[in-house]
Amino acid sequence: xxxxxxxxxxxxxxxxxxxxxxxxxxxxxxxxxxxxxxxxxxxxxxxxxxxxxxxxxxxxxxxxxxxxxxxxxxxxxxxxxxxxxxxxxxxxxxxxxxxxxxxxxxxxxxxxxxxxxxxxxxxxxxxxxxxxxxxxxxxxxxxxxxxxxxxxxxxxxxxxxxxxxxxxxxxxxxxxxxxxxxxxxxxxxxxxxxxxxxxxxxxxxxxxxxxxxxxxxxxxxxxxxxxxxxxxxxxxxxxxxxxxxxxxxxxxxxxxxxxxxxxxxxxxxxxxxxxxxxxxxxxxxxxxxxxxxxxxxxxxxxxxxxxxxxxxxxxxxxxxxxxxxxxxxxxxxxxxxxxxxxxxxxxxxxxxxxxxxxxxxxxxxxxxxxxxxxxxxxxxxxxxxxxxxxxxxxxxxxxxxxxxxxxxxxxxxxxxxxxxxxxxxxxxxxxxxxxxxxxxxxxxxxxxxxxxxxxxxxxxxxxxxxxxxxxxxxxxxxxxxxxxxxxxxxxxxxxxxxxxxxxxxxxxxxxxxxxxxxxxxxxxxxxxxxxxxxxxxxxxxxxxxxxxxxxxxxxxxxxxxxxxxxxxxxxxxxxxxxxxxxxxxxxxxxxxxxxxxxxxxxxxxxxxxxxxxxxxxxxxxxxxxxxxxxxxxxxxxxxxxxxxxxxxxxxxxxxxxxxxxxxxxxxxxxxxxxxxxxxxxxxxxxxxxxxxxxxxxxxxxxxxxxxxxxxxxxxxxxxxxxxxxxxxxxxxxxxxxxxxxxxxxxxxxxxxxxxxxxxxxxxxxxxxxxxxxxxxxxxxxxxxxxxxxxxxxxxxxxxxxxxxxxxxxxxxxxxxxxxxxxxxxxxxxxxxxxxxxxxxxxxxxxxxxxxxxxxxxxxxxxxxxx
Numbered sequence: 001x002x003x004x005x006x007x008x009x010x011x012x013x014x015x016x017x018x019x020x021x022x023x024x025x026x027x028x029x030x031x032x033x034x035x036x037x038x039x040x041x042x043x044x045x046x047x048x049x050x051x052x053x054x055x056x057x058x059x060x061x062x063x064x065x066x067x068x069x070x071x072x073x074x075x076x077x078x079x080x081x082x083x084x085x086x087x088x089x090x091x092x093x094x095x096x097x098x099x100x101x102x103x104x105x106x107x108x109x110x111x112x113x114x115x116x117x118x119x120x121x122x123x124x125x126x127x128x129x130x131x132x133x134x135x136x137x138x139x140x141x142x143x144x145x146x147x148x149x150x151x152x153x154x155x156x157x158x159x160x161x162x163x164x165x166x167x168x169x170x171x172x173x174x175x176x177x178x179x180x181x182x183x184x185x186x187x188x189x190x191x192x193x194x195x196x197x198x199x200x201x202x203x204x205x206x207x208x209x210x211x212x213x214x215x216x217x218x219x220x221x222x223x224x225x226x227x228x229x230x231x232x233x234x235x236x237x238x239x240x241x242x243x244x245x246x247x248x249x250x251x252x253x254x255x256x257x258x259x260x261x262x263x264x265x266x267x268x269x270x271x272x273x274x275x276x277x278x279x280x281x282x283x284x285x286x287x288x289x290x291x292x293x294x295x296x297x298x299x300x301x302x303x304x305x306x307x308x309x310x311x312x313x314x315x316x317x318x319x320x321x322x323x324x325x326x327x328x329x330x331x332x333x334x335x336x337x338x339x340x341x342x343x344x345x346x347x348x349x350x351x352x353x354x355x356x357x358x359x360x361x362x363x364x365x366x367x368x369x370x371x372x373x374x375x376x377x378x379x380x381x382x383x384x385x386x387x388x389x390x391x392x393x394x395x396x397x398x399x400x401x402x403x404x405x406x407x408x409x410x411x412x413x414x415x416x417x418x419x420x421x422x423x424x425x426x427x428x429x430x431x432x433x434x435x436x437x438x439x440x441x442x443x444x445x446x447x448x449x450x451x452x453x454x455x456x457x458x459x460x461x462x463x464x465x466x467x468x469x470x471x472x473x474x475x476x477x478x479x480x481x482x483x484x485x486x487x488x489x490x491x492x493x494x495x496x497x498x499x500x501x502x503x504x505x506x507x508x509x510x511x512x513x514x515x516x517x518x519x520x521x522x523x524x525x526x527x528x529x530x531x532x533x534x535x536x537x538x539x540x541x542x543x544x545x546x547x548x549x550x551x552x553x554x555x556x557x558x559x560x561x562x563x564x565x566x567x568x569x570x571x572x573x574x575x576x577x578x579x580x581x582x583x584x585x586x587x588x589x590x591x592x593x594x595x596x597x598x599x600x601x602x603x604x605x606x607x608x609x610x611x612x613x614x615x616x617x618x619x620x621x622x623x624x625x626x627x628x629x630x631x632x633x634x635x636x637x638x639x640x641x642x643x644x645x646x647x648x649x650x651x652x653x654x655x656x657x658x659x660x661x662x663x664x665x666x667x668x669x670x671x672x673x674x675x676x677x678x679x680x681x682x683x684x685x686x687x688x689x690x691x692x693x694x695x696x697x698x699x700x701x702x703x704x705x706x707x708x709x710x711x712x713x714x715x716x717x718x719x720x721x722x723x724x725x726x727x728x729x730x731x732x733x734x735x736x737x738x739x740x741x742x743x744x745x746x747x748x749x750x751x752x753x754x755x756x757x758x759x760x761x762x763x764x765x766x767x768x769x770x771x772x773x774x775x776x777x778x779x780x781x782x783x784x785x786x787x788x789x790x791x792x793x794x795x796x797x798x799x800x801x802x803x804x805x806x807x808x809x810x811x812x813x814x815x816x817x818x819x820x821x822x823x824x825x826x827x828x829x830x831x832x833x834x835x836x837x838x839x840x841x842x843x844x845x846x847x848x849x850x851x852x853x854x855x856x857x858x859x860x861x862x863x864x865x866x
Contacts, residue, residue, distance in 0.1 A: 012196035015044040032351040033311040035066035065239035068354035074841040076234035083203035085176040087125040087679040093159045097605040098616040115165040116232030122169040122176040127474040128481035132442040133467040157599035170590030177210040177409035178446030206748035209300035213293035215312035223750030224779035236843035241354030247284025249362035257292035258525035268303040269375035283347035290319035291414045298410045302374040311344040312337040371520030384539040398499040402489040404533035408478035408506035412446035419571040421526035422459030423563035432551025436536035438488040441467035444476040448583035456574035478506030480653030493517045503532040512696030614683040631806040634734040639701040639800030642740035646752035648695035652679035661690040692755030693721040725759035739766030744773025781852035784838040
């Protein structure tokens, strides 16, 4: 029996969830919106020829798991779209270009390697805030971006003409997630089969869930998984619980959506929602604007969860209309959502969540998070104490703010927060306040719509007066593209060891991420970034101490500058449809410099000889043998601390001249001024493998210094990670990595898995894994192994100097157990224990056995296309 129907008034066929319930899917009426979208995906895909009884059984498992039952079931999920940013997207498309080369060498048609679903790539991670505090900053930074990245951009232009379904948003338009929210997301779409369905999306940026704010279910995946999805393969998921967050009340005056997002990050991290999906409901959720919801949803990776859905409601429709969707699109979104039970009107109705966390919005207070993790929220009054306790008191200069950046998709999409920042700047200028000379200030809007409404409200001049000139329409500081510090701050760090601080409206502040000369970083709302920039120092209590003195010598408090509700409402009147439609003009065209770039044509990419940016990836092979061998006599390359991030494992920021990667580029003849960032060089494995485990804050317990060092055994000699791995390879010694809790937290960075694989790592042994990084490890053929509860490297007395055997891999089943033994140099056993292989599904097991996802892809290509 088909579940497809054409509801009256819609004009399109749909997979009817009402019909599914009628044929034996109980509990769907009480299920969360998240669960319903997952169920619709499974049932709709079964209509293409799958077993309907099996599909109903899987759907039932998803419903029961979502409401809290323990269910052992895996299912395939097919998104309707794929979203890429250039740091991760260039390697994805380059991997496909590499696969085309291998197929051509086998005499197969390289053109079969083409997208099976629509792909949007937004160029937003390449631009740096190299120049700031001037009206020429935007033009000069964009010019520098184009010069340094011309080869990467030519490749993208080739991919656009060579791979059907790929759209490129050239540099200079905005941040991927804001462009996604304002222009690219559909909420409900019509497939090639004419069936209307929920718009679902996977993205290679971990903050993809920002689009969950308008009812689009999507989340971040690794680049290798993205390559598989792009070629039509599903992502295999376990049926998981859905956690409800029940919001009541309203945000108090003087607070922002960022204060709420930081509060939720603290609460949900402490509660534990890794591998779970979160859904926001209740009267408080309905009271939030869509851009406030976007700020909250953007922080999903910081919570550790998979997704953070706000269902479609009246505010969603208003936002879609404001940002230029057509009335036909709006009618489809509302009509479909209402028919399928995805539209929320009743604030008091609670779905059958696995568990519910309650938060009264009235309890939210002005906050910051830092100095090193997004979940470490501190009330504004306690920021000075947090710096002193975590970083140290030291000299009076310690705590000097070196960077104050309004940046990142988290907040630059938020109309209210951006207006608050502009109004606070206007009020400060009116009082004669100035930003100290050592503070590097910058404004990187998420799209040109932001500058459109700030300009219409008359607020850009005041921001410029304080140095918050527009430096770029891109990620900049949040990704580490913050450019050089001002001279005074840089000298103070290098000559006196001053512990400087960054304040930013971003979502990540891991050690070494924002800038290598910055000792601490605090996340906060845009108006607070302006306030701290004026204060010039983080060891100031902005709730009780003045942030400066006015032109008359009178102290000025933050409360004196904070805009009134009436001022905010008046400014928000400038947020109109015209601002969004004007900003979207020429979205896929690019400026003259982009259009002037010549690029190759044809099905195969013309790889430039001796390129320092783009080389075929050696992980791609057509010779996977579907074997998985036990590991014997392994050495630990790294013994990592708790909360080791993907920034530690594979940095994205500037390449230092004295680093292994910098020395390699120098040998190629690349001038230091053109080293660019690790992120921009992710298409060259030689550079990235030399930067693996070399993040500035990377702590390896095997070495006595941070950043890219280890010891080689049995000699005990301290050397670089790259050099040690090279020696181990020559000695035919397999490698493992030891880790603690939340290993791989942070960005969805596939090179944090690719790099270790190229270094020879066979397995990572950790207390727990962040979701995306675990998946990335599997995708490159590295086995993620999890200690039993209460066990870990330290509790077992392991130092990392031992030899290790990992057995049981040859007969491994999904979620199975393996045995690990550690031996000292004499061969005596030091410890023996059992671990769980976090290879969760049969699809993942096949992937690991074939040496990674490309082994699976290649096998599929040869069988079906050869």
